[in-house]
Amino acid sequence: MNIKIVCVGKLKEKYFKQGIAEYAKRLSKFCKFQIVEVPDEKAPEKLSDAEMEKVKEIEGERILSKIKDKEYVYALAILGKERTSEKFAEEIKDLTTYGTSDITFVIGGSLGLSPAVLKRANTQISFGRFTMPHQLMRLVLTEQIYRAFMINAGAPYHK
Numbered sequence: 091m092n093i094k095i096v097c098v099g100k101l102k103e104k105y106f107k108q109g110i111a112e113y114a115k116r117l118s119k120f121c122k123f124q125i126v127e128v129p130d131e132k133a134p135e136k137l138s139d140a141e142m143e144k145v146k147e148i149e150g151e152r153i154l155s156k157i158k159d160k161e162y163v164y165a166l167a168i169l170g171k172e173r174t175s176e177k178f179a180e181e182i183k184d185l186t187t188y189g190t191s192d193i194t195f196v197i198g199g200s201l202g203l204s205p206a207v208l209k210r211a212n213t214q215i216s217f218g219r220f221t222m223p224h225q226l227m228r229l230v231l232t233e234q235i236y237r238a239f240m241i242n243a244g245a246p247y248h249k
């Protein structure tokens with residue numbers, strides 16, 4: 091099973107890096123886990139709507155260049171579909187049972203994901219209606235993927 095997170099921009103803060111490294115280490119016993127960063131596009135404070143769409147489009151093209159046809163894609167989107175951890179774990183189990191061995195998660199940059207990326211996604215997943223910084227989202231997502239594997243393994247982690 092290959093799990094990949096494609097995200098925009100470099101992870102800067104040490105505390106995020108440490109948290110993600112810990113869950114990545116734990117995940118390694120369940121899957122091949124990798125994080126692929128694509129460069130962010132400069133987005134000054136004052137951009138017109140059209141300029142913001144352009145930034146998302148360019149970042150979106152970079153994201154899409156990292157995704158192969160066979161990959162099942164979850165786009166992280168505030169307005170996507172919310173799940174419980176148990177439901178998410180069940181989805182991962184079902185995907186693997188029915189032959190999907192490449193699951194990819196996509197996290198947008200500071201302006202979000204382009205329409206093209208949302209269109210490519212097989213599903214959109216929301217972690218609630220709050221807007222989270224993309225770096226924090228990476229950490230939260232990594233923990234939830236680990237949680238899903240632990241739930242599916244029947245291990246005493248999830249309460």
Ligand SMILES: C[S@@+](CC[C@H](N)C(=O)[O-])C[C@H]1O[C@@H](n2cnc3c(N)ncnc32)[C@H](O)[C@@H]1O
Nearest residue numbers: 166167197198201202203216217218220222224
């Ligand atoms: C700072 S947010 C972008 C905010 C932008 N206004 C939007 O609506 O997407 C950066 C990225 O983090 C992810 N994200 C942030 N909060 C989220 C949430 N509550 N649920 C799912 N994804 C979230 C999304 O992939 C988003 O593109």
